[in-house]
Amino acid sequence: MFQGPISSSLSSLKGLIELDISSNNLSGEIPNFLVSFGSLLYLNISFNNFEGMIPIEGVFKNASAIFVEGNNKLCGGTPELRLPRCNSKTSIKRSADTLKLKFAILFSIFGVILVVSFLFILWFRRKREQTKATCAENPLSMLSMSYQSILKATGGLSPENLVGFGSFGSVYKGIFEESGVVIAIKVLNLLSHGASRSFMAECEALKNIRHRNLVKVLTAISGVDYQGNDFKALVYEFMQNGSLEDWLHPSVGMNVVQEAPKSLNFFQRLNVAIDVGCALEYLQHHCETPVVHCDLKPSNVLLDDEMVGHVGDFGLAKFIASDLQNNTSSLSSSLGLRGTVGYAPPEYGLGSNATTYGDVYSYGILLLEMFTGKRPTDEMFTENLNLHYFVKTALPDRVAEITDPILLQESFNESSRNVNRLLWGLNSIFEIGVACSFELPTERMNMANVVAKLCFIRDNLLPTRSLRTRGTNIILSEVI
Numbered sequence: 001m002f003q004g005p006i007s008s009s010l011s012s013l014k015g016l017i018e019l020d021i022s023s024n025n026l027s028g029e030i031p032n033f034l035v036s037f038g039s040l041l042y043l044n045i046s047f048n049n050f051e052g053m054i055p056i057e058g059v060f061k062n063a064s065a066i067f068v069e070g071n072n073k074l075c076g077g078t079p080e081l082r083l084p085r086c087n088s089k090t091s092i093k094r095s096a097d098t099l100k101l102k103f104a105i106l107f108s109i110f111g112v113i114l115v116v117s118f119l120f121i122l123w124f125r126r127k128r129e130q131t132k133a134t135c136a137e138n139p140l141s142m143l144s145m146s147y148q149s150i151l152k153a154t155g156g157l158s159p160e161n162l163v164g165f166g167s168f169g170s171v172y173k174g175i176f177e178e179s180g181v182v183i184a185i186k187v188l189n190l191l192s193h194g195a196s197r198s199f200m201a202e203c204e205a206l207k208n209i210r211h212r213n214l215v216k217v218l219t220a221i222s223g224v225d226y227q228g229n230d231f232k233a234l235v236y237e238f239m240q241n242g243s244l245e246d247w248l249h250p251s252v253g254m255n256v257v258q259e260a261p262k263s264l265n266f267f268q269r270l271n272v273a274i275d276v277g278c279a280l281e282y283l284q285h286h287c288e289t290p291v292v293h294c295d296l297k298p299s300n301v302l303l304d305d306e307m308v309g310h311v312g313d314f315g316l317a318k319f320i321a322s323d324l325q326n327n328t329s330s331l332s333s334s335l336g337l338r339g340t341v342g343y344a345p346p347e348y349g350l351g352s353n354a355t356t357y358g359d360v361y362s363y364g365i366l367l368l369e370m371f372t373g374k375r376p377t378d379e380m381f382t383e384n385l386n387l388h389y390f391v392k393t394a395l396p397d398r399v400a401e402i403t404d405p406i407l408l409q410e411s412f413n414e415s416s417r418n419v420n421r422l423l424w425g426l427n428s429i430f431e432i433g434v435a436c437s438f439e440l441p442t443e444r445m446n447m448a449n450v451v452a453k454l455c456f457i458r459d460n461l462l463p464t465r466s467l468r469t470r471g472t473n474i475i476l477s478e479v480i
Contacts, residue, residue, distance in 0.1 A: 006031050018042040022067065030054060030074075046070045053077075053086045147223050147231050150174065150185055157187065164243065164299070168195040173238060182238040183218065186313075190230050199232045202314040209287055213279035215239070215302055215312030239302035239310060244272060248298055248370060266407050266422065267458070268307055269370045270429070274454045275309030276301055280363055281447040284356040292318045292354045296362035297343045298369065318354045342376030342387075346439055357441035364388070364436025364444070371429055373404030388437045391430050399427045421461060428457050 002021065005028030010016075017039050027049040034043065035058035043059050044067040051073030059065055063080030075086035153174030154161045164171040169188040175181070188195045199220075206217045218235045225231045241247075250262045264272070276296075283291040293300075294316035302310045316339065339348060345361035348354070365376050368391050374380070376387040394402045403426055432453055435445045 002026055004028070008033070011036075013037070015039050020044040022046045022048070022070075024048050026050065028052075034058065035060065041065060043067070050074055054081065054083065147221065147225055149176075150187075150221065150233060150235075152177075153183065154185060168192050168198045169233075174235075184236045184238045186234045186236065188232040188234075190232060196232065198316065199234070201316065201318075202234060206314055209283070209291065211279055211282045213275045213282075213308070213310055215310045236312065239312075240305040241303035241307060243299050244301040244303065244309065244370075245298035247303070248373065249375070263406055266425070267461075269407075270425075270454065270458055272301065272303065272307070272309040273367055273370060273429070274451060274458070276311055276363065276366065277447060277451040277454060279309075279311040280359055281451050284359070284447055290356055292356055293359050293362075294318055294354055295339045295343070296359055296366060297340050298366065301366075345441065347441055355441065356447075357444055360436050360444045360447060360450075361438075361441070363447070363450070364433045367429065367433035367436065371404060371407065371426060371433075372402050373406065388434060392434045395430055395434070396427050399423050399430065402430070425457050425461050429454070 001024065003025035006021070006026060008031065011031070011033035014037065016037050019034075019040065019042070022044045023046070025048065026045070029052035030045070030050055032055070034040065035055050037058065040059040042065055046067045047070030050068075050071040052075070054060060054068060054074055054077035056076070056078055060077065063078050066081075068074055068077070068081060068083070075084050077083050151157065153176055154172045157172060161172045161174065162170055163173050163184065169186050169192070172185045172187065174183045174185050176183070188199050190196060199222075202217070203220050206214075210216075216237045218237065221231070221233045221235070223231050247262045247264050280293070280296075283293065291314075293311065293314060295313060296311070300311065300313040302312050304310065339345075339358070339362065343362045343365050345358045348358060365387060368387050369375060372387070372391065374387060374390075378387075381387060381390065391402055400408060400423065407422075407426070432445065432450055436450060438444050
């Protein structure tokens, strides 16, 4: 007694094997979902009022599996059913229904693509705006560098633009005429033994580390020059005030008429010492794998236009595995001396592995040099006397004798109370430098403690609320 079209709810019976709905009053077209029933082996729709074209796919391909007699308005199907041909109107209707279904599917897919494309365009525009904003803040981020652009920026690597040189290459000042951006370009001398390895070490060290007191590398260039020779260079942000070396030991031939002699006061030196200490603390304690610089010295500490210190030149840098960090006694005959004489720790001279203790030693020597004004390679240090023992034997009563005379001249017009406070600060700083440069690696201070103690000294010497202007260290006293 069923009547009307077959309910679409039957389409969920995917595993149907037999369906017999014969001898009812069902009407309408044979639904297409019956074609998709892969398990259907027997279909009997005879003696109903179905109409339209019989499919020729699925179970309808097997004429012996279907029974359709008694439906006078059916047509088409396989030839074995011997039904009349469908007229063009029926075929067109069936084709139109099929096309409608296909178009519906296509439009749905097209709609999804449009929505995804629209969302992607919005994301891309937002990303581009963020990039523009970043480039507006830092125009260096969009520099596209090549051998040709470096030649143009440096006047063909002109000697007039040479600002420094080291064991593995020379550093040039470069200016991009279009944007006026100033950069520093370290061109490797690939004929020098170890230059290529130094290039790879610096790229590896700087690609994943970011800190305000580390020189920022903008890009690395590896290609060929006009003669077909290998060319490698590293591009950095330009440090306006040069290296700490230039300020501690200014050139004798400086033209004092055109340019005032370089000199750092006590607080400028202390601020730079804290900057370098913060950089080492980051490398040793806050990187996923501790990084050892291996060549810390004044020429590798650069000062920006606000006299903020930045550690640079990671050409000898090493990554320290956790199992090697405390193994200071293991020898490596192929390692040789890492670093610069006077700043390299004594254990490196014996072939020991590079560790963070080595950088602490170099920092201690650097700190002593900054406040005594004497290089560790000064000709006065002969036989068993070195900068470490020179300072150690003078503490605590003869601090004034070992202090850079420039620092003492600043205090001549100060009250005796301020002079005593200055001498206390110098004594405390020298004690830290000595503790960092002990001969035994494990006796040296931890860099986190070094930074904390130096900040404590600065805060105690500046008891009033202050505005720290890096170039001049102006103190603004205020009654609290």
